[in-house]
Amino acid sequence: MVLNHINLVVKDVDKAVHLFAHCFGFNLIVNRKSKMAVLANNENFALVIWGQVLNKKEELPEYPENFHIGFYQQDEESVWNIYRKLRQEEGLKFEAEPKLIRNTFGFYLNFENLMIEISVNPFKENQQ
Template sequence: MNLNHINLVVKEVDQAVHLFTHCLGFRLIVNRSSKMAVLENDHNFALVIWGQVLNKKEEVPEYPENFHIGFYQPDEEAV
């Protein structure tokens, strides 16, 4: 079984897209008016960046205390 995608809710979609494309090697598939974006990496893993504005809430969503995402890298230098 492989993980297909993760949906992250963020305050600033464009800043998150920049982080994942420029620093973590993702490719932007679609950016919908800076409210929602879909990215993909070389392993066919999709990342959905969902702007908190789509939740119709002002506050930044709270994730569980130890929430994180891990990505395998070939070696320590790649990290």
């Protein structure tokens, strides 16, 4: 079984599209009037950006405690590179600079109420 997509609810669809396309390398498939967009990466995975306006709510969505999405980087240098790139983007909140976290090296940031983890794959050595 392969994970096909994840649906993220955000207040600003266009800013989310910019973040995932410009910083994380997703390709925009469709942007429906800045209310919903679909992006894809090279791994046959789609990211659906759902504008909360379609839910008919003004407030930011509430994600469950500790809910987040994560992106693996090849090595510590790659983590530092994307950290520096993300620091140039407006509206992102960083918990700390990249550092040792659990069994890997990385950092967390928030876009709106969505937590994002960037880290080196701690299981890479065990994969064949």
